[in-house]
Amino acid sequence: MTAAPPDAAARRAELVRVLLAVAMEDRDAFQRLYRLTSAKLFGICLRICGERQAAEDVLQDVYVQVWRRAGGYEPGRASPITWLATIARHRAIDWRRRQHATAPLAEPGSMAEPVDPAPRADAELLAEEERARIADCLDALEPRPRDAVRTAFYDGVTYAELAARDGTPLGTMKSLIRRALLRLRECLSDDA
Amino acid sequence: MTPDDQALAAELALGVLDGAELVAARARLAGDRAFAAEVARWEDWLAPLALAFPAVTPPAELEARVLAAIDTPGAAPRAGWRRWGAVALAGLAAAVLALVVGPLRAPPPTPVPVPARPAPAPLLAALVVPAGAEAPGRAPLAAAVDRASGEVRIAAATVPRGRSAELWAIAEGGAPVALGLLEAGRPTRLVVAQTRRALLRAGTTLAVSIEPPGGSPDPAPTGPVVAAGALAEA
Numbered sequence: 001m002t003a004a005p006p007d008a009a010a011r012r013a014e015l016v017r018v019l020l021a022v023a024m025e026d027r028d029a030f031q032r033l034y035r036l037t038s039a040k041l042f043g044i045c046l047r048i049c050g051e052r053q054a055a056e057d058v059l060q061d062v063y064v065q066v067w068r069r070a071g072g073y074e075p076g077r078a079s080p081i082t083w084l085a086t087i088a089r090h091r092a093i094d095w096r097r098r099q100h101a102t103a104p105l106a107e108p109g110s111m112a113e114p115v116d117p118a119p120r121a122d123a124e125l126l127a128e129e130e131r132a133r134i135a136d137c138l139d140a141l142e143p144r145p146r147d148a149v150r151t152a153f154y155d156g157v158t159y160a161e162l163a164a165r166d167g168t169p170l171g172t173m174k175s176l177i178r179r180a181l182l183r184l185r186e187c188l189s190d191d192a
Numbered sequence: 193m194t195p196d197d198q199a200l201a202a203e204l205a206l207g208v209l210d211g212a213e214l215v216a217a218r219a220r221l222a223g224d225r226a227f228a229a230e231v232a233r234w235e236d237w238l239a240p241l242a243l244a245f246p247a248v249t250p251p252a253e254l255e256a257r258v259l260a261a262i263d264t265p266g267a268a269p270r271a272g273w274r275r276w277g278a279v280a281l282a283g284l285a286a287a288v289l290a291l292v293v294g295p296l297r298a299p300p301p302t303p304v305p306v307p308a309r310p311a312p313a314p315l316l317a318a319l320v321v322p323a324g325a326e327a328p329g330r331a332p333l334a335a336a337v338d339r340a341s342g343e344v345r346i347a348a349a350t351v352p353r354g355r356s357a358e359l360w361a362i363a364e365g366g367a368p369v370a371l372g373l374l375e376a377g378r379p380t381r382l383v384v385a386q387t388r389r390a391l392l393r394a395g396t397t398l399a400v401s402i403e404p405p406g407g408s409p410d411p412a413p414t415g416p417v418v419a420a421g422a423l424a425e426a
Contacts, residue, residue, distance in 0.1 A: 081243060087365055181206070
């Protein structure tokens, strides 16, 4: 396994320090956190929301949440950028769900369209091995379950919407994804 | 942790669950540490996929907006959130809510402060008994949140003798935060501390756990979660 380059390790350590200061309600640290991470998190919000205005509102909401919940960050558990990315993704998905509660579902068959090839994550913030692990384990899945898991993740859709898009019965979609997730888990915990 | 539990944790982290399944999984998250750790593991595994999206610099003025937002304690969500419309409550939750919201409307004698300006829409939740936690005396509870005043109202709950029922708020991806104890056998009104009001939003799960008298000795629930449900706009 490739260790994080010294640069990445230093950036990560700095982010941890900044987050811990934010947890102590240090406003300057919060501004620093925003400057270090907002482009990364805005990229996530924009990709999932699909529109700029919404992504801006969601991003603001993410940072307000981070300000109020920074005490919940555990330095030992996740890398700080992972923690932040998870919050951003869930908030963006929340927004999408609210939108789609009233909007029609996507056309059936749209899942067959190619999803983004896994691009490279931000090398400065995330250790190479963390990026490679999920990408390699996803690649090891059969194409159909792999695309379904990717669509679920990238588009933030539920089983019901996945099944509707794919024209597959709900139960079939659930067992397809569940099997894929358990296989993924085996692969992910393998070299942990 | 069975393979089913592992799959459920993965489904929760991936975000594919909805309706009753989502409510039950969030209830597990509140009351089951091994399960919560499994969900956290999945979040960490999956997050690099989101980090692979290209970074996009947000407009410069957003920084000032964000900094202003954290200076407004307990600020209501921006008007934009409202425009996005009401959250579709899961069918089950809606049905349960319709059944149990009635009794909550009978106000207890305590006078309630009336907000001076038009309040944001209240948030409602139907707290249902999680699968596997069914027992005599456990029943769905309705909860209503007044965002302007930070007041949470919960329908009358049965509390086992010599125990306390504690209310928790769990933001998505967050740890449970104690909101207070429920009154035994009658409706409860709790005013959430200013610093915790950001939790009172659509999507946050409210959960009730049974604890030693006076509440959990830990920062997290120690007893079984007997009711849980997500807040949604009324």
